[in-house]
Amino acid sequence: MNLNYKKVPTTLNSEELLDKAFKRASKISASSERLRAITKITTASNVIQDYLDKIIKAHPSYERIPPFYRELIDILVGINKIRQALGSLAWAKSQISRLTKIYIRELKKTKDIQRVRKEAYGRISSVVHQINPHLEFLNHTRNQLKQLPALMDIPTVVVAGFPNVGKTSLVSMISTVHPKISSYPFTTTGIHVGFFEVGDQQCQIIDTPGLLDRPLEKRNPIERQAILCLKYVADIMVFILDPSTHCGYPLEDQLHLLQEVKREFPVPIIEVNAKSDLHSFHERLRISTHTGEGIDQLIEEIRKRLKSVQKDAQTETY
Ligand SMILES: Nc1nc2c(ncn2[C@@H]2O[C@H](COP(=O)(O)OP(=O)(O)OP(=O)(O)O)[C@@H](O)[C@H]2O)c(=O)[nH]1
Ligand SMILES: [Mg+2]
CATH class of the missing domain: 3.40.50.300 (P-loop containing nucleotide triphosphate hydrolases)
Incomplete structure (x- = not known):
């Protein structure tokens, strides 16, 4: 059995992830300032959420892998630490989804579109920065575990x-x-x-x-x-x-x-x-x-x- 950690993408740190999301958002054009702000936030939010989801799903289910690999991963990086890190990514994803809904609602009625958009960016950035230690740990995990031995079912x-x-x-x-x-x-x-x-x-x-x-x-x-x-x-x-x-x-x-x-x-x-x-x-x-x-x-x-x-x-x- 071979746990293919090579399939787990390199994990970006918080700066890199935000950069990727806001760059994508900055390319948005729309007919009105309000619509542009709404689409920008939705885009940035989706980029971040999709990315976090991809990392979470790329990890195997640690309860179900054979005990040899489970114990080996535990020795090399610590399964509880991986679980905590993945949990924090899931938390960030739900926070970002919640914030996005709140700010889109506000953007629909506000007169000060730029202020609300900036505030939304700030709150989203703060959530992503909070999970930075976990993002960095998961990147370290991936680099360690992509060298796991691939054992075959032979004598x-x-x-x-x-x-x-x-x-x-x-x-x-x-x-x-x-x-x-x-x-x-x-x-x-x-x-x-x-x-x-x-x-x-x-x-x-x-x-x-x-x-x-x-x-x-x-x-x-x-x-x-x-x-x-x-x-x-x-x-x-x-x-x-x-x-x-x-x-x-x-x-x-x-x-x-x-x-x-x-x-x-x-x-x-x-x-x-x-x-x-x-x-x-x-x-x-x-x-x-x-x-x-x-x-x-x-x-x-x-x-x-x-x-x-x-x-x-x-x-x-x-
Ligand atoms: N003279 C002699 N030296 C040997 C022989 N086999 C290994 N060595 C030497 O013993 C030393 C240790 O060899 P390794 O094969 O690295 O030993 P190991 O058991 O894998 O060591 P660890 O990975 O540290 O546990 C090296 O300097 C080898 O060259 C042998 O048959 N004769
Ligand atoms: Mg040796």
């Missing part, structure tokens, strides 16, 4: 482990996605989705941010994105350990995290000792993205596990 492998252990290096080596790799922790700050083939099966592989060994309530928003992938989308997890400790974290802490993850997420786990070019531990499957050691065996292991996961799923269905 999914999630790569997890401590920061800096080599998760991205592996995902980049075996799939279509190439996020940034570097020698410091928390290089990966979001979810990256790549594709690769196992036999004739297309699979999805997700590179996640590193996890530290600590309780959920202490986890930062970057780590919580990795947790979401394990909770909602993983058919198989590849858990990467770096026994060389070049990552900067003791192996003991990494093993403790592995135990916690096993307890927390009922997903088949392939445990891997990465950076095999830097150590001589032999307990688990050894891989190195630098020498290529163990990569084919890992893909074969993924193939086998996916087969048994699919079999289990079929058994459950029948």
